[in-house]
Amino acid sequence: MIKEKKEINLPSRIESVETATQAAVDFASKSGFDADALFAIDMAMREVAANAVKHGNREDETKLVEITFENREEGFWITVRDFGEGFAVEEIPDPTNSENLLKASGRGILFMRSFMDEVEWSIHKEGGMIVKMLKRH
Amino acid sequence: MAELNITERQSGDITILDLSGKVTIGEGSVALRNTIRRLLGEGKKKILLNLGQVGYVDSSGIGELVSSFSAVNRESGSLKLLNLTQKIQDLLAITKLLTVFDVYDSESEAVSNFS
Numbered sequence: 001m002i003k004e005k006k007e008i009n010l011p012s013r014i015e016s017v018e019t020a021t022q023a024a025v026d027f028a029s030k031s032g033f034d035a036d037a038l039f040a041i042d043m044a045m046r047e048v049a050a051n052a053v054k055h056g057n058r059e060d061e062t063k064l065v066e067i068t069f070e071n072r073e074e075g076f077w078i079t080v081r082d083f084g085e086g087f088a089v090e091e092i093p094d095p096t097n098s099e100n101l102l103k104a105s106g107r108g109i110l111f112m113r114s115f116m117d118e119v120e121w122s123i124h125k126e127g128g129m130i131v132k133m134l135k136r137h
Numbered sequence: 138m139a140e141l142n143i144t145e146r147q148s149g150d151i152t153i154l155d156l157s158g159k160v161t162i163g164e165g166s167v168a169l170r171n172t173i174r175r176l177l178g179e180g181k182k183k184i185l186l187n188l189g190q191v192g193y194v195d196s197s198g199i200g201e202l203v204s205s206f207s208a209v210n211r212e213s214g215s216l217k218l219l220n221l222t223q224k225i226q227d228l229l230a231i232t233k234l235l236t237v238f239d240v241y242d243s244e245s246e247a248v249s250n251f252s
Contacts, residue, residue: 014163039224046195050162096233104204107196107232114231 004031004071009064010049012057012082020049020067020080027069028076033135040115041076041135047108048080048131056082056129075117075136083128089121141165141191143172148248151183152176153219157190160198169198173205173216182214183251187244189220199232206238215239219247 006027010016024045025038033041049065057063063083070077095106112119118134141158154172159165176184186202188194194202202218209216217239221229229235241247 017162043195046161050195050197054162101233101237102203102207104200104207105196107199110231111196111228 001073002070003073006069008067010067011061012053012059012063012065013061014050014053014059016053016065017046017049020065021045023067024069024078027071028135031071031076032137033076037135041078044112044115044119044133044135045078047111048078048133051108052080052082052084052129052131055087056084058084075134078131078133078135080131081124081128086123086127086129141168143168145172148185148244150181151185151248151251152181153185153187153244153248155187155190159193160191160201161193161195162197166197166201169201169205173208177208177212177214182209182212184209184214184216185219185244185247185251186216187219188222188225191222191225194225194228199228199234202238203234215251217241217247217250219244 008020008023010019021042025042028038028041052065053059057065066081068079089109092109093100093106095101095103095110100106112133116133117136120132122130124130141156141160141164144155146153146155160169173184206216219241221240226235229238239250241250
């Protein structure tokens with residue numbers, strides 16, 4: 001059951017990462033999460049928004065990043081959709097493998113998985129990537 | 138105010154960068170990258186990053202620390218980290234980078250460990 005829901009659409013520019021993160025933390029703080037959980041939500045939201053802006057929509061400001069926050073019985077859901085080409089998450093190299101340790105990028109998905117309780121990726125039927133993340137109460 | 142403020146000081150031939158603010162995607166990461174590039178251009182290859190006043194680092198910021206480390210190593214220099222907050226230490230543990238970086242809690246100890 002959804003107790004509360006909020007939707008925001010942001011242009012694909014780097015500044016939107018901060019806007020999305022602040023919005024997520026504001027929403028979650030009203031849902032009673034403690035400081036550690038809010039930090040985790042902050043970290044995960046920043047990464048998923050950065051991925052949507054940079055890798056999904058490739059900073060094309062005509063493409064939106066659609067974000068939904070839902071406070072449900074089980075916890076706080078964040079859903080993010082971009083309008084890019086999508087990717088297969090299982091093909092993303094593990095950044096903790098020794099051969100990848102010194103790579104400059106590729107740690108965002110690791111952070112999402114580390115800081116949230118559930119993260120799932122899917123391709124929207126009309127194109128673009130959908131990421132759903134849950135932080136349990 | 139800038140996302141990341143970087144103050145520079147010298148201890149012998151070691152350059153200490155006192156960072157405060159956020160090392161995150163965009164401005165913060167770029168500021169660090171530009172400072173490291175400039176120091177290497179000036180021949181300053183022994184660099185100590187004091188992260189004690191850095192409240193926030195994202196994956197882009199971690200990537201910038203790694204890039205800085207690699208760039209300094211390529212010039213046969215050395216980059217070490219000082220005063221990691223618990224949160225940054227946790228991020229380096231998650232990414233298994235604690236084994237890559239030389240990390241210190243004491244500035245004098247860090248300085249004395251540059252060869």
